[in-house]
Amino acid sequence: MMSSSSFFFYSLTYFLFSSCIICPPTEFISAGLTIKHLFSDFLGSENERFIQYHIKRSIATLLVHSLLPFGYVLGLILTGHIGAAEIVLGHANPCWLVLSACALIGPIYALFKVLQWSKNNWSTHPIAESLAVYCNNNSSWLSVASDINIEFRRIDKITIDTNSITKIVATDNWIIKVTSYKCYFAHQSDTALIVNKSDTHALSPDRRGGVQYVNIEVTPTRPGARSFDIRLNALDFKDLQDRVTRPIVVLDSVVFHRTLLDRFIDTFKDQVGKNREFETAQELEQCVGCMQVTSNVKLNKLCNESTSPDACVNCYCRPMWCIDCMAKWFASRQDEMAPETWMSSKCTCPVCRAKFCMLDVSFIKPLENNDS
Template sequence: MILYCWLLGGILYFISIYPPSAFVGTGLTINDLFFFILNHDLDSSNFISKIIYKAKITLITHVVLVSGYFTFMNYIYYIYFDIKNIFMILQMVILYTISFYVGYKLYLKTTLNNNVDDIILQLKKYARNENELNDIIKEIDEYYSNNVPIIHGDVEHTKIIILGNWLFKMELYGAKIAKLDDTELFLKETPSDTNKHPALSSLFCVEVRGIDYKYPPFDIILPFNVLEELNSRVKTSINTLLIEKHNKIANTFRQRISGNPKYTIRKEEEVDNCLGCLYNKANVIIRKNCTPIINELNSPLCEECHCRPLWCLRCLALVYESKCGKNIEDGVNPLFCKANCPTCRAYFCILDVSIIEEA
């Protein structure tokens, strides 16, 4: 019985913080319930007031849930208490330790100047007095009401919102805020296995850092199209870093396939532009050149690919890197690493990529 109650607490915790998308879409979350109970009408054009109120509701929700859960568990232990049961006493010690720790953390969030995600405290760093602070809030609210913000993410407290010259990384009890003309971006890594189509929509982990150190650096993960828009608004962009990173990947890929058989086409044969960048001409093709011997245990066998040339070396290199880069870094032989053809999804290895040459 007691173990089931512990399990119930864990489920409630995760559902309250990471509600299922179906519940979010229909408004059936615990936060929505508290919004309904408190019945507070917000002006939809006041962005700052809205996110501050949402943060407060989230905090109230968690305080009520935590208080109710620990009170319930205390009642359960009171009913089933057995002084001879050492395991039960240990559970009670753990329960009270966790309850005091969580209570202390929530107390810090409600105490002035202790919540690092407090929105007003962060905006005050860019204002010398209350009038300037009000002007900043008014500027953000006006942009929000007159323009469509750039929003990435589904869960409310993990969304990235770009409003003109401001970036908000939403958190449970507030947000991390960066003023973009005081910001520089640092490329950290490209997470692999996160996209169905890595060549077109790779995710990038980027560190957001204030040039004037008005806020501690924090990380965000964005798809390339959102990152491009953000990149155009910051003081120090990462275009150079991205180009250098992609050039290095392409050069390494070119070296690995340079010894493979060439694929010859006639001079009059027309070659399409690359499906990935839509700029370069397709100059590589996937054709099975390897033998079953070139295979590792539990690794899928290479398959026949009958696609016509549709990808340039650079974009196919990014596809291969997104699938195999981490394994190669971990010491796996590149010959044993398999990726999928971006068009037909056939498995191929590094030996199956041929550079196109005119006859």
């Protein structure tokens, strides 16, 4: 008889495996261990028949997910852990009873729903019902599906993967949110889009230096159409904004970085704010970069680098730049393909070409001129 420790190890392993099936991590996606890859022959081509593809994908997803409890119990039997499970949980334990019920009822219910959806050419499937709302003149949901399929085949659509199981598609006339079991549709001609929230996270699994997300509320005015939310990386916002024909309203209380440059400028300002100020009684002139604001930064060597051939050097230029223009100049001299290196990189003065890093940029602290 297997020990209880091996039973817990098996349970933990199966739980992690199930989690990766439900929400595939990057490693599973790269290895092709996802439902859409494993069932690619059954699903067909998304590009050719977008709607039919996702109806099939939702069915495959539902069936696979419903089989996970059954697979757990079957694994207990095949690996000889069933005895340990009965000892640890006990025959009358509610957890054991719930698990056993799910192992049997889950697949049966999923199969029942699939058979129910298949009636009348899948017209009762949730995706078909969502499309039926947009039918005109007693037309079928298939006519709306055909229009979306045609638009999806065009090269000017955009597709944004918001996570491993959700993506946003914007075509000429449609905004579509694809999830594991459903698709949400909004026709751009009668839809309001409002950015109502943003959140910033210091750590990101795929991007050094954190990430910022925006939440867009998509509200169709079509009777019967359901509203839905889009949560996407703030850096993808402009791509969506450029593709949709409706204006995206940003509430006054929401502030976010629409581009990578916006995000870098804020980070640049934060770092310069921590550097020692440069005191001067010199009269400050307008920034030569934008001619909009008074110059407020000075290149002032503060870093400790001195021996390296690539070391920073002193800049003797008078203050001529504002913080925003200096940040834009710094960013323009960096590798666009490696934004994670910008903070630790160097740049040259726009005038004298003296090399400096971010630690060498100081805000100016004006001093009173007592010569008079």
